[in-house]
Amino acid sequence: MTTFDPYAPSRETTEGTVFSVTGGDWDSLVQEIGSTKEERVVVNMGPQHPSTHGVLRLILELEGETVTEVRCGIGYLHTGIEKNMEYRSWTQGTTFVTRMDYLGPIFNETAYCLAIEKLLGITNDIPERASVIRVMMMELNRISSHMVALGTGALELGAITPMFFAFREREIVLDLFEMISGLRMNMAYIRPGGVQQDLPEGAIPKIRDAVKQMRKNFKDNTSLLVGNSIWLKRTQGIGYLDLAGATTLGITGPVLRSTGLPWDLRKVQPYCGYENYNFDVITADTCDVYGRFLIRMNELEQSLRIIEQALDKLELLEGAPVMVADKKIAWPAQLALGSDGLGNSLNHIREIMGTSMESLIHHFKLVTEGFHVPAGQVYQAVESPRGELGAHVVSDGGTRPYRMHFREPSFNNLQATSAMSEGGMIADIIGAVASIDPVMGGVDR
Amino acid sequence: MTDSGMFGARGTGDTSGYGGLVRTAASTGSSERPYGGYFDEVADDLERAYPEFSNAIERVVVDRGELTLHVKREKLIEVALILRDNLKFEMCMGVSGIHYPNNEGRELVAVYPLLSMTNNRRIRLEVSVADSDAHIPSLVEVWAGNNWHERETFDMFGIIFDGHPGLTRILMPDDWQGHPQRKDYALGGIAVEYKGATTPPPSDRRSYK
Numbered sequence: 001m002t003t004f005d006p007y008a009p010s011r012e013t014t015e016g017t018v019f020s021v022t023g024g025d026w027d028s029l030v031q032e033i034g035s036t037k038e039e040r041v042v043v044n045m046g047p048q049h050p051s052t053h054g055v056l057r058l059i060l061e062l063e064g065e066t067v068t069e070v071r072c073g074i075g076y077l078h079t080g081i082e083k084n085m086e087y088r089s090w091t092q093g094t095t096f097v098t099r100m101d102y103l104g105p106i107f108n109e110t111a112y113c114l115a116i117e118k119l120l121g122i123t124n125d126i127p128e129r130a131s132v133i134r135v136m137m138m139e140l141n142r143i144s145s146h147m148v149a150l151g152t153g154a155l156e157l158g159a160i161t162p163m164f165f166a167f168r169e170r171e172i173v174l175d176l177f178e179m180i181s182g183l184r185m186n187m188a189y190i191r192p193g194g195v196q197q198d199l200p201e202g203a204i205p206k207i208r209d210a211v212k213q214m215r216k217n218f219k220d221n222t223s224l225l226v227g228n229s230i231w232l233k234r235t236q237g238i239g240y241l242d243l244a245g246a247t248t249l250g251i252t253g254p255v256l257r258s259t260g261l262p263w264d265l266r267k268v269q270p271y272c273g274y275e276n277y278n279f280d281v282i283t284a285d286t287c288d289v290y291g292r293f294l295i296r297m298n299e300l301e302q303s304l305r306i307i308e309q310a311l312d313k314l315e316l317l318e319g320a321p322v323m324v325a326d327k328k329i330a331w332p333a334q335l336a337l338g339s340d341g342l343g344n345s346l347n348h349i350r351e352i353m354g355t356s357m358e359s360l361i362h363h364f365k366l367v368t369e370g371f372h373v374p375a376g377q378v379y380q381a382v383e384s385p386r387g388e389l390g391a392h393v394v395s396d397g398g399t400r401p402y403r404m405h406f407r408e409p410s411f412n413n414l415q416a417t418s419a420m421s422e423g424g425m426i427a428d429i430i431g432a433v434a435s436i437d438p439v440m441g442g443v444d445r
Numbered sequence: 446m447t448d449s450g451m452f453g454a455r456g457t458g459d460t461s462g463y464g465g466l467v468r469t470a471a472s473t474g475s476s477e478r479p480y481g482g483y484f485d486e487v488a489d490d491l492e493r494a495y496p497e498f499s500n501a502i503e504r505v506v507v508d509r510g511e512l513t514l515h516v517k518r519e520k521l522i523e524v525a526l527i528l529r530d531n532l533k534f535e536m537c538m539g540v541s542g543i544h545y546p547n548n549e550g551r552e553l554v555a556v557y558p559l560l561s562m563t564n565n566r567r568i569r570l571e572v573s574v575a576d577s578d579a580h581i582p583s584l585v586e587v588w589a590g591n592n593w594h595e596r597e598t599f600d601m602f603g604i605i606f607d608g609h610p611g612l613t614r615i616l617m618p619d620d621w622q623g624h625p626q627r628k629d630y631a632l633g634g635i636a637v638e639y640k641g642a643t644t645p646p647p648s649d650r651r652s653y654k
Contacts, residue, residue, distance in 0.1 A: 075618070121509070247536060249590040251590070263562055376509060379558045381538070390538055390558060392558065394543055402543075403542075405541035412594070415593050
């Protein structure tokens with residue numbers, strides 16, 4: 001180094017010369033790097049980088065613009081959710097799991113609650129209305145999640161307009177979530193034994209309108225991207241991963257389906273009554289980013305179909321219970337919307353505070369201590385927007401999980417980054433990672 | 446470890462105030478034939494394809510409609526290869542650790558959920574080892590996707606997967622002390638350092654004791 005450059009200071013390490021890049025210093029940086037004999041450059045991308053889908057760190061080994069090695073650095077969003085859940089009751093756990101994969105909270109909650117219900121042996125006692133609401137919420141959630149995947153994926157590849165459209169659609173879904181659960185994200189709406197509360201009055205017509213609106217809106221992104229020659233050049237043949245690679249790496253979800261295998265847990269291992277809905281499993285046979293993009297686009301319509309069928313079922317199930325009948329498990333308070341927001345229903349408060357001491361004791365025991373879950377372990381998987389989301393739950397017979405583990409599809413699928421990107425160009429890593437659609441909250445938990 | 450746990454939790458860390466119950470959750474029972482469903486077929490196929498079945502499989506447990514094969518760790522790779530190649534369990538959905546501190550000689554457990562897409566079946570493998578000898582052969586050679594999962598289980602439980610291509614911490618920082626998801630590792634109690642300033646852990650900031 002001849003002169004000191006404040007924007008690109010370099011220092012010598014045992015690994016070689018390290019440059020710190022702060023932007024606006026490319027000329028001097030190129031000069032510096034050019035003066036060294038080594039062709040190989042190691043570049044650290046992220047964890048704070050607009051194109052790495054959150055706090056993902058990529059360590060790239062480059063020769064020119066060709067990527068020779070990619071490694072992922074993760075853990076920047078580790079919050080110890082699994083550990084924390086061992087210290088909270090089974091019901092409280094829903095508020096933790098909903099924060100893992102924050103783009104698919106309903107899926108986390110459903111996997112967790114289905115696992116608890118399996119441990120309790122009450123899988124068949126869940127009221128049908130609760131299951132139908134779960135399915136409807138999951139499919140709405142799939143739409144909002146795919147919208148972020150498509151919007152940010154397009155944005156990272158330089159297309160800004162699709163992001164605006166995608167977030168417009170996502171907003172419609174989040175508004176529905178707000179109407180139904182009171183929250184737009186992290187709802188903790190699915191609870192062991194059913195759902196937190198029934199749909200509010202007038203929800204079904206509003207959801208029907210939203211479905212109609214979304215079906216119309218989806219055409220905007222379709223006409224922008226499908227067949228767009230720039231988009232095709234950035235996505236076709238990029239991030240290639242075939243069936244053999246996907247299987248050995250444990251890849252599921254749209255990435256697996258882009259190899260042509262119609263593997264969708266909703267079809268092959270149905271839960272929540274998915275066997276009663278008509279929908280298609282979307283596949284592609286291109287094994288590339290474009291195929292995964294098309295799968296997500298087409299899954300939107302399938303989700304809308306399922307939502308419509310769920311709404312039809314809900315109309316027939318008007319007034320049916322949404323929580324398991326067993327009062328030793330069902331949350332005691334019936335929630336109601338008051339002038340100050342959602343809370344315990346006044347009728348329930350009147351009962352426990354005014355008329356029935358037994359009800360008060362029951363409420364107190366269930367809320368503070370929680371219910372006991374018989375000892376044992378189960379593994380329950382659901383098809384999240386990113387693939388197989390598995391909940392491995394171990395109970396020791398107590399009121400809290402003994403051990404919780406989530407098999408997160410983002411965590412697993414991110415391992416495919418190297419296989420998809422090595423040997424390609426540096427710009428194509430972005431497309432490959434975006435097509436995996438990792439959510440770092442889920443990866444790191 | 447110097448931390449005392451968040452919110453003053455001691456012993457079992459039961460925040461409900463009710464528990465006071467210490468249970469050892471590990472079950473020791475074994476299921477009898479017939480197992481029901483496709484489980485008998487899986488067991489038969491494995492027995493036929495793997496002559497050492499009775500030696501390698503310590504227990505077969507069927508509980509809540511799920512089949513668990515408890516495998517001796519010396520035989521884990523052999524069993525895994527037969528399950529993958531002969532019984533078509535193409536996918537391993539990772540590995541999850543469990544810590545039973547009171548289960549002497551078998552304190553650490555690794556649980557592998559397997560999936561067969563060909564036959565649409567699921568089973569589970571379980572391997573138990575002693576805390577003092579926490580070594581399990583790595584299955585990365587059998588299912589490459591287990592790489593990160595094994596790193597996570599090492600990170601959180603301290604189980605050493607022999608033969609793993611690069612067994613380093615994955616979620617916790619590289620220089621972290623201890624394995625956070627073990628039962629003897631208290632919740633919280635870790636100070637946060639940011640740009641030279643240290644924020645004490647919540648358990649020291651307020652008292653909920």
